Amino acid sequence: MDAQYFKDLLHSRKLKATGHRINLLVLMDQYKSAMPYSSIQEAMTSMDRVTLYRTLESLKEKGIIHKAFQENNESYYAICGAECDTHDHHHDHIHFKCTSCETVTCQTTTQKVQVTLPGNEIHKVSIHVEGVCQTCVAN
Amino acid sequence: MDAQYFKDLLHSRKLKATGHRINLLVLMDQYKSAMPYSSIQEAMTSMDRVTLYRTLESLKEKGIIHKAFQENNESYYAICGAECDTHDHHHDHIHFKCTSCETVTCQTTTQKVQVTLPGNEIHKVSIHVEGVCQTCVAN
DNA sequence: AACTTAATGCATCATTGTTGCATTATCATT
């Protein structure tokens, strides 16, 4: 996924393909795991803090990125999969945080987690898992 | 659960039973559902903001209350069940947020939600559900 | 009643979220 890919993606979502947006998306893509807000900010010092805020908002709005909330209220951002678009975010995946390396990853599971709460209408289920990741377990 | 109950509870956890702490716990107890931080602050204007912050921290530390994080980074606080103590928080319950009345409730489910992530060590699973609560569905 | 120590209040700073407004850059149209 290079700059041109994101440029086209932005256009397809009716967003202008500005340098900032492309830089941000390339950065997030290279980061591999979900990127903590603080790291994004450190890496994007060229753009104003408010612009970064609004950029993240609009990319989220258009289904290009999504936010993974963590305990202690830290926000992580990750690029959405192909199933997300302007109208719908589809995130039935799990967010896993390694307490050793602090990495947050999006985990697509084969098994479907079933939650029922009798009497209540369920619209959205988000699952946060904490533990030690494969890499850290090995060390 | 009256003031005396909380006074004893605080003592049993090696915390001084101050007026602020007892007031806070009685308040949270009467609130029934998990209480949003903003509401707690509004109700506890008699105590300094920093003291409230430190009070919530120490009550959490000692297993008397717990924090329910929500998307958009709002924090809700609820009194722990009998299973929590100074050394362990046991929260394998679900936090359900009604998008209609904004209420967050702790839901103890009979069914055990099973999550497996091959290769990773799982220490903690927290499940956040959004939807419409029983009361709001009826209206 | 006196003492010890935790708890509190106040000052202060940091981070993140959020809005308004003037300026600039992107993109479509000529």
Added chain:
DNA sequence: AATGATAATGCAACAATGATGCATTAAGTT
């Protein structure tokens, strides 16, 4: 390629919450 419409940006400004240091006060013990 120049022009114009409009989205995107930068800057100022304010709010909410988290967090620490230090002097004062209150709780619990003797």
